[in-house]
Amino acid sequence: MHQHIEKLYLSAKKERKLIIGLMSGTSLDGLDIALCEVSGQGMDTHVEVVKFTTVDYDDDYKTRVKRVFAKRECDLEEVTLLNPWIGQLHGEMVAKTLASWGVAKELIDVIASHGQTIYHCPKNQHKRAEYGNATLQIGDSDHLAVTAGITTIADFRQKHIAAGGEGAPLAVYGDYLYFTSTSENRILLNMGGIANLTYLPKSADARAVFSSDIGPGNTIMDAYVQRYFTPLHYDKDAAIAAKGTVSEDLLAALCDDAFFALGFPKTTGPEMFNLDYLAAAQARSNTQNLSHFDVMATLVQFSGAMIAKAINQCSEGLTDVAVYASGGGVHNPLLMDIILANCPALSEIKNTDSLGINPDAKEAVLFAILANECLSGGQQRFGNTEQGIPDITMGKISFAD
Ligand SMILES: Nc1ncnc2c1ncn2[C@@H]1O[C@H](COP(=O)(O)OP(=O)(O)OP(=O)(O)O)[C@@H](O)[C@H]1O
Numbered sequence: 544m545h546q547h548i549e550k551l552y553l554s555a556k557k558e559r560k561l562i563i564g565l566m567s568g569t570s571l572d573g574l575d576i577a578l579c580e581v582s583g584q585g586m587d588t589h590v591e592v593v594k595f596t597t598v599d600y601d602d603d604y605k606t607r608v609k610r611v612f613a614k615r616e617c618d619l620e621e622v623t624l625l626n627p628w629i630g631q632l633h634g635e636m637v638a639k640t641l642a643s644w645g646v647a648k649e650l651i652d653v654i655a656s657h658g659q660t661i662y663h664c665p666k667n668q669h670k671r672a673e674y675g676n677a678t679l680q681i682g683d684s685d686h687l688a689v690t691a692g693i694t695t696i697a698d699f700r701q702k703h704i705a706a707g708g709e710g711a712p713l714a715v716y717g718d719y720l721y722f723t724s725t726s727e728n729r730i731l732l733n734m735g736g737i738a739n740l741t742y743l744p745k746s747a748d749a750r751a752v753f754s755s756d757i758g759p760g761n762t763i764m765d766a767y768v769q770r771y772f773t774p775l776h777y778d779k780d781a782a783i784a785a786k787g788t789v790s791e792d793l794l795a796a797l798c799d800d801a802f803f804a805l806g807f808p809k810t811t812g813p814e815m816f817n818l819d820y821l822a823a824a825q826a827r828s829n830t831q832n833l834s835h836f837d838v839m840a841t842l843v844q845f846s847g848a849m850i851a852k853a854i855n856q857c858s859e860g861l862t863d864v865a866v867y868a869s870g871g872g873v874h875n876p877l878l879m880d881i882i883l884a885n886c887p888a889l890s891e892i893k894n895t896d897s898l899g900i901n902p903d904a905k906e907a908v909l910f911a912i913l914a915n916e917c918l919s920g921g922q923q924r925f926g927n928t929e930q931g932i933p934d935i936t937m938g939k940i941s942f943a944d
């Protein structure tokens with residue numbers, strides 16, 4: 544038996560594993576690194592986030608990735624060069640972070656790497672009959688594994704598509720296995736660049752679980768700030784939006800798109816929700832001359848209103864629904880206020896801290912849970928492909944040498 548297979552077999556048998564979950568999201572803010580002690584599997588999964596950090600990307604990384612990010616046409620050589628380059632960079636980031644934590648790489652069972660999404664195109668977006676759903680994450684895991692010296696499980700989204708899904712949201716698997724409660728119905732709301740939610744019934748019936756992207760979280764706001772408020776990367780604490788006034792005409796135009804009429808589940812990305820989307824809405828509503836502050840005020844209202852609409856749709860007819868938020872959007876006080884103000888059935892929105900998981904770490908923890916399922920789980924049935932939750936084992940394995 545190959546030594547790597549034997550080591551993986553021994554890891555898979557361990558009651559407690561040390562798994563490093565990695566997430567690099569559509570906001571391109573940094574690499575989330577969560578050192579997780581994972582025990583059990585399936586509905587008995589328990590995670591302790593031993594250490595967490597976000598290693599910020601420098602402007603060089605952002606500039607390089609943005610040349611190919613969410614663009615229908617780009618330099619294929621650049622994509623080819625970035626794939627190993629990001630994998631190696633992520634491996635170096637992990638190695639340096641472990642060293643700073645004083646954790647020897649030999650103690651780590653596996654790394655679980657999401658990679659960097661550069662293009663996401665579900666059928667509702669490309670509308671090309673000859674193709675199915677598709678998505679592309681780069682940051683090759685062989686380069687990551689060799690650089691970090693740790694076996695790496697990666698590229699989770701492809702199997703989801705192979706089994707009939709759209710490759711996202713994958714949060715539903717981790718949410719169901721880890722956050723299901725038999726005392727309350729729960730909505731897990733993630734607000735990164737894109738907002739997505741998972742509905743967890745207190746019946747714990749996997750067939751009643753529900754998950755979908757909603758629309759933009761921070762992605763258009765970030766792009767607007769990066770264009771007009773250089774060198775800022777985002778509207779910290781909504782300081783810019785707070786100075787503006789919502790344009791009802793622009794808001795109506797932003798909300799008026801076929802994507803929002805699609806039923807759930809659905810997925811999207813910055814391929815659709817970007818500054819071109821904003822410009823088209825401004826042209827339709829003749830609001831091209833708004834101040835930057837008024838545009839930002841309207842964008843945060845747009846995200847908040849669409850998120851609230853999805854929460855209301857999900858919880859219609861239910862009495863006890865608790866909402867737990869995660870992702871960088873939890874730090875935007877104006878966004879959180881708008882959501883709550885538009886959800887009459889809610890008295891508060893908690894964040895996942897109250898469930899023991901740092902809201903900034905949740906996505907990285909998700910991939911650690913998916914890797915644990917790849918090694919030791921797989922028994923939990925979802926069997927709900929129509930709802931975008933097929934029963935599958937996700938991830939490709941890259942050995943360290
Ligand atoms: N203090 C803050 N005030 C306002 N917004 C904030 C604050 N901190 C973070 N954010 C927002 O959160 C974003 C980062 O969130 P997160 O890391 O969850 O995104 P992501 O994971 O890259 O996105 P996705 O989940 O779509 O892949 C920032 O780009 C910014 O828009």
Ligand SMILES: CC(=O)N[C@H]1[C@@H]2OC[C@@H](O2)[C@@H](O)[C@@H]1O[C@H](C)C(=O)O
Nearest residue numbers: 660663711712713714737739756906
């Ligand atoms: C293609 C892709 O990277 N999608 C992301 C993005 O970021 C949020 C939302 O859109 C979600 O659908 C997904 O990531 C999270 C981790 C998910 O799969 O649940």
